[in-house]
Amino acid sequence: xxxxxxxxxxxxxxxxxxxxxxxxxxxxxxxxxxxxxxxxxxxxxxxxxxxxxxxxxxxxxxxxxxxxxxxxxxxxxxxxxxxxxxxxxxxxxxxxxxxxxxxxxxxxxxxxxxxxxxxxxxxxx
Amino acid sequence: xxxxxxxxxxxxxxxxxxxxxxxxxxxxxxxxxxxxxxxxxxxxxxxxxxxxxxxxxxxxxxxxxxxxxxxxxxxxxxxxxxxxxxxxxxxxxxxxxxxxxxxxxxxxxxxxxxxxxxxxxxxxxxxxxxxxxxxxxxxxxxxxxxxxxxxxxxxxxxxxxxxxxxxxxxxxxxxxxxxxxxxxxxxxxxxxxxxxxxxxxxxxxxxxxxxxxxxxxxxxxxxxxxxxxxxxxxxxxxxxxxxxxxxxxxxxxxxxxxxxxxxxxxxxxxxxxxxxxxxxxxxxxxxxxxxxxxxxxxxxxxxxxxxxxxxxxxxxxxxxxxxxxxxxxxxxxxxxxxxxxxxxxxxxxxxxxxxxxxxxxxxxxxxxxxxxxxxxxxxxxxxxxxxxxxxxxxxxxxxxxxxxxxxxxxxxxxxxxxxxxxxxxxxxxxxxxxxxxxxxxxxxxxxxxxxxxxxxxxxxxxxxxxxxxxxxxxxxxxxxxxxxxxxxxxxxxxxxxxxxxxxxxxxxxxxxxxxxxxxxxxxxxxxxxxxxxxxxxxxxxxxxxxxxxxxxxxxxxxxxxxxxxxxxxxxxxxxxxxxxxxxxxxxxxxxxxxxxxxxxxxxxxxxxxxxxxxxxxxxxxxxxxxxxxxxxxxxxxxxxxxxxxxxxxxxxxxxxxxxxxxxxxxxxxxxxxxxxxxxxxxxxxxxxxxxxxxxxxxxxxxxxxxxxxxxxxxxxxxxxxxxxxxxxxxxxxxxxxxxxxxxxxxxxxxxxxxxxxxxxxxxxxxxxxxxxxxxxxxxxxxxxxxxxxxxxxxxxxxxxxxxxxxxxxxxxxxxxxxxxxxxxxxxxxxxxxxxxxxxx
Numbered sequence: 001x002x003x004x005x006x007x008x009x010x011x012x013x014x015x016x017x018x019x020x021x022x023x024x025x026x027x028x029x030x031x032x033x034x035x036x037x038x039x040x041x042x043x044x045x046x047x048x049x050x051x052x053x054x055x056x057x058x059x060x061x062x063x064x065x066x067x068x069x070x071x072x073x074x075x076x077x078x079x080x081x082x083x084x085x086x087x088x089x090x091x092x093x094x095x096x097x098x099x100x101x102x103x104x105x106x107x108x109x110x111x112x113x114x115x116x117x118x119x120x121x122x123x124x125x
Numbered sequence: 126x127x128x129x130x131x132x133x134x135x136x137x138x139x140x141x142x143x144x145x146x147x148x149x150x151x152x153x154x155x156x157x158x159x160x161x162x163x164x165x166x167x168x169x170x171x172x173x174x175x176x177x178x179x180x181x182x183x184x185x186x187x188x189x190x191x192x193x194x195x196x197x198x199x200x201x202x203x204x205x206x207x208x209x210x211x212x213x214x215x216x217x218x219x220x221x222x223x224x225x226x227x228x229x230x231x232x233x234x235x236x237x238x239x240x241x242x243x244x245x246x247x248x249x250x251x252x253x254x255x256x257x258x259x260x261x262x263x264x265x266x267x268x269x270x271x272x273x274x275x276x277x278x279x280x281x282x283x284x285x286x287x288x289x290x291x292x293x294x295x296x297x298x299x300x301x302x303x304x305x306x307x308x309x310x311x312x313x314x315x316x317x318x319x320x321x322x323x324x325x326x327x328x329x330x331x332x333x334x335x336x337x338x339x340x341x342x343x344x345x346x347x348x349x350x351x352x353x354x355x356x357x358x359x360x361x362x363x364x365x366x367x368x369x370x371x372x373x374x375x376x377x378x379x380x381x382x383x384x385x386x387x388x389x390x391x392x393x394x395x396x397x398x399x400x401x402x403x404x405x406x407x408x409x410x411x412x413x414x415x416x417x418x419x420x421x422x423x424x425x426x427x428x429x430x431x432x433x434x435x436x437x438x439x440x441x442x443x444x445x446x447x448x449x450x451x452x453x454x455x456x457x458x459x460x461x462x463x464x465x466x467x468x469x470x471x472x473x474x475x476x477x478x479x480x481x482x483x484x485x486x487x488x489x490x491x492x493x494x495x496x497x498x499x500x501x502x503x504x505x506x507x508x509x510x511x512x513x514x515x516x517x518x519x520x521x522x523x524x525x526x527x528x529x530x531x532x533x534x535x536x537x538x539x540x541x542x543x544x545x546x547x548x549x550x551x552x553x554x555x556x557x558x559x560x561x562x563x564x565x566x567x568x569x570x571x572x573x574x575x576x577x578x579x580x581x582x583x584x585x586x587x588x589x590x591x592x593x594x595x596x597x598x599x600x601x602x603x604x605x606x607x608x609x610x611x612x613x614x615x616x617x618x619x620x621x622x623x624x625x626x627x628x629x630x631x632x633x634x635x636x637x638x639x640x641x642x643x644x645x646x647x648x649x650x651x652x653x654x655x656x657x658x659x660x661x662x663x664x665x666x667x668x669x670x671x672x673x674x675x676x677x678x679x680x681x682x683x684x685x686x687x688x689x690x691x692x693x694x695x696x697x698x699x700x701x702x703x704x705x706x707x708x709x710x711x712x713x714x715x716x717x718x719x720x721x722x723x724x725x726x727x728x729x730x731x732x733x734x735x736x737x738x739x740x741x742x743x744x745x746x747x748x749x750x751x752x753x754x755x756x757x758x759x760x761x762x763x764x765x766x767x768x769x770x771x772x773x774x775x776x777x778x779x780x781x782x783x784x785x786x787x788x789x790x791x792x793x794x795x796x797x798x799x800x801x802x803x804x805x806x807x808x809x810x811x812x813x814x815x816x817x818x819x820x821x822x823x824x825x826x827x828x829x830x831x832x833x834x835x836x837x838x839x840x841x842x843x844x845x846x847x848x849x850x851x852x853x854x855x856x857x858x859x860x861x862x863x864x865x866x867x868x869x870x871x872x873x874x875x876x877x878x879x880x881x882x883x884x885x886x887x888x889x890x891x892x893x894x895x896x897x898x899x900x901x902x903x904x905x906x907x908x909x910x911x912x913x914x915x916x917x918x919x920x921x922x923x924x925x926x927x928x929x930x931x932x933x934x935x936x937x938x939x940x941x942x943x944x945x946x947x948x949x950x951x952x953x954x955x956x957x958x959x960x961x962x963x964x965x
Contacts, residue, residue, distance in 0.1 A: 023940055027941075034939075036939065036940055036941050037942040064963050067948045072653070073677070077578070095180060095183045109178060
């Protein structure tokens, strides 16, 4: 199972080599998440409309290693944007990936950009 | 109005502003802040984080708008060049002049760059600002291009900051080499043994350490190619990051004649005043007790003292001794050092524990008489740090066998230090924000705070380095437990209301979307507590289905199914009263077979189909709906089932048709959303085969009608339902049930079932009887009509979802692909399938 986790590492915007075209903006619900398939990876993408910001992170919850984070509710804690895993409500920062209510490993986060109504996710390879 | 000029917008300069704002004195003072860097103050302690996510704004102490909102004028990218003490003015690099009543120097420090030959070469950097990091990162990229081997980077200095820098260059894909003059790493915090352990751990992570090395030249023609230590000793590297200590940025003070230390730093007294009483110095530029303190916590304390002194609160003085304890996670390795890490023999003795195979080292220093903990070091596992640090700070008694302090936690898994509540109220728990145990526990005892997040919001504890978080969490939990408290009245940080209040607000103001609710009476952007709660209120007020605003629903409601442990869902069609025809049974069997679903009979007399993938749900429901099924709402905080015994239809003891009445009630209240799930039961005689008294509402047929019981439940804390009315007919039953359920929906706290709700209701069951039966509040007709409008608005939400393409589109695992989740693994279980066991 370690191998699944290790396929997800955070990418910062400077390190992006590939902007993967995930789909048109309309495919992404306002203030909610969906899962995007990129090669053999699953990326949760959130259109946080209330903050006018897009976020992306691994779909895999590090707690029980299930592909569910895209189905979690988003929100904020002390202004920090977060996602709550639908399984056991473990919460993670959408900015840093840090586990906010425990000591789980941080989740990987990815940059998102929107251009000409198309949503792109940044990968480093 | 008086003017305060703050020179320097680093962490301490910012903290001065924050503490000033907290005192609400902005009417009497105008604050002007000058920052040399282009950005507002950011968290330098977490600088290496910037490499991980590249997000500079995430590091900001506060956004630029915060300063404006609090009447602070922030001028960045502008250096202050002179102080004119006689005229009480300062001038800036572009010759603007500003006058002040109080001047606060928070200019911080700059990296010390030793005068080594060749230090000016290309590829030599310092590690201090975001710009430094960007320059290092850019250079690293040019080095990496076209290079098969990772380029090598040396870090000069094996202290705290140097090791942080080593992590940063490692994250950039370079091979890090730490070069330290001393014979050990972190020479101020660690002894040789612990340094060895840390070194071994770092080596295993790919960080090379070179100790005892005096760098005497940097070689290379234009750009650096290596470091030379001695005549025949050196390493080849492609880059150098200098992290050899700090020098206070005291040039402003020097030129205006303030008293300085012989090796730099502005001399301050315990009021943080310099030799000019209207000029203060705080943070790394201030020389206090003849020392420069390069840690955040003393800097914050200095900011607090300066704010208090300026506001005339002269009692607040800087502590005489400064605690230099540190705890951090360096590249995943716990390192902590507190009090006196090294022990001169005349003061005490040391107890050591070392396990090289596990990279563990623990040391405590004990006074000669064995009564006091004087300091210590922890490497590899610092879970005991908070408790040991508290023992040290507060001079608390220690166990007679002092070794239990460190080995207790290894032999029996728990430290023998007692409860966190034993430490005195004055004990400082969060040193970054100077928060004591009393500051944390007292607001809980007084009722001002009811949760960890409220305590953090009030005290700012844990918001600095975060090292005290476990301790603060324990204190909050144990204090709450000692008060027998668990429930929190207001909903969450976004809505400062109880559920009942919020229900009222939404009703009166006709709020029907989450955004409207936030705008009308909330703040922030919502969370996993308030969103489903509001969704439930909207459903209770307007019978909105979860399809109307899917993203604010909990996952079960969002996808109209129950999530199971591998992320698949279970499907429960409604089988009212548990009565089902052979044809319908066949349909369920066919569906289960076609989609390989695991089937099981539930406790509520229906059938659960497990293992449906998200993208299969619409097709499954199409088949079920075509055969006449409806949603069973097993996923919702709503009416689940009305269980029945077979009653007078077949049973020789039956007093009435319990199945028929159960079906009628289930049909009536199906889809009704409520604070928690609701279950009902109808028994045809007092033998009570339907277990109706274990339900939120239960009916038992007796001579002359039904006995109506309410507020029971099974589960973890079983409660028998209580008698509300006796020997009543079907219509009266429905009337009372309408009133009872609606009153519960209006007034209960989130996720509170009827039994605890009744316990909380003043007057208990007799009060409920007055309201429901005697209509003492004169709300009965309102309750009945509210219920009727919800019943009239019912529609099967699964039918709604599959008939509307936009609603249906959310049932996909991937937004950009029709594929299934390929992560799912099923294994055989008897004649069916179940998800593979969790490995952790």
